[in-house]
Amino acid sequence: MKLITSYTSPFGRKVRIVLAEKCIEYQIIEDNPSAAGSNIPELNPLGKVPILMVDDGRTLYDSRVIVDFLDHSTPVGKLIPNEQRQAINVKRREALADGISDAAVLIRQESLRPAQQQSQEWVAHQQAKIERGLASIAAELDEKKWWGSEQFSLADIALGCTLAYLDFRLPKQGWHANYPNLLHFYNQIAERPSFIETSPPLI
Numbered sequence: 001m002k003l004i005t006s007y008t009s010p011f012g013r014k015v016r017i018v019l020a021e022k023c024i025e026y027q028i029i030e031d032n033p034s035a036a037g038s039n040i041p042e043l044n045p046l047g048k049v050p051i052l053m054v055d056d057g058r059t060l061y062d063s064r065v066i067v068d069f070l071d072h073s074t075p076v077g078k079l080i081p082n083e084q085r086q087a088i089n090v091k092r093r094e095a096l097a098d099g100i101s102d103a104a105v106l107i108r109q110e111s112l113r114p115a116q117q118q119s120q121e122w123v124a125h126q127q128a129k130i131e132r133g134l135a136s137i138a139a140e141l142d143e144k145k146w147w148g149s150e151q152f153s154l155a156d157i158a159l160g161c162t163l164a165y166l167d168f169r170l171p172k173q174g175w176h177a178n179y180p181n182l183l184h185f186y187n188q189i190a191e192r193p194s195f196i197e198t199s200p201p202l203i
């Protein structure tokens with residue numbers, strides 16, 4: 001199978017970590033949705049990465065659909081619990097972590113627009129989502145090792161990708177100082193080989 005993504009996308013990174021944790025082989029095709037000539041809009045009408053092209057001809061998006069598909073494709077390194085109530089708990093947490101990344105991506109995109117077109121009100125609206133989301137996650141995590149369930153799960157991967165993306169694009173956000181338990185969580189998850197090998201490029 002082929003994964004089309006940019007190396008900086010937190011959603012693409014989540015999928016790459018899931019592939020690594022589940023020992024699934026794949027080919028990566030780097031593409032940038034905002035580059036002229038990109039064929040991403042032909043594959044995903046929303047014009048976003050990541051996109052997974054499965055060997056049976058299916059084209060899958062978005063990242064939540066892709067990781068669900070991957071987790072069901074092999075029992076190795078199960079990341080979504082089988083029991084439905086627990087599975088929904090993990091997926092709700094994944095949605096929350098992804099939503100923080102969505103807000104951070106929107107702030108990043110706003111910063112790339114001409115200065116006179118940027119809206120500080122819009123940025124503050126997105127920042128509030130990030131702050132509420134982090135406060136909620138920190139309270140849920142408390143002193144536990146993993147956020148999603150007793151076991152390492154997809155929720156933890158999504159949260160690790162989100163925290164790393166905040167450091168990458170919004171380094172002044174301040175979550176390290178505000179949430180020591182999130183920092184402890186992040187320091188331990190960042191040591192996993194799947195996280196180390198998918199670090200965003202230094203740009």
Ligand SMILES: N[C@@H](CCC(=O)N[C@@H](CS)C(=O)NCC(=O)O)C(=O)O
Pocket residue numbers: 008009010011033034046047048049050062063064098105
């Ligand atoms: N909900 C989507 C979000 C994907 C997303 O926002 N990708 C960004 C890159 S990080 C993108 O392709 N943006 C291009 C655009 O919005 O035009 C997912 O989970 O895959």
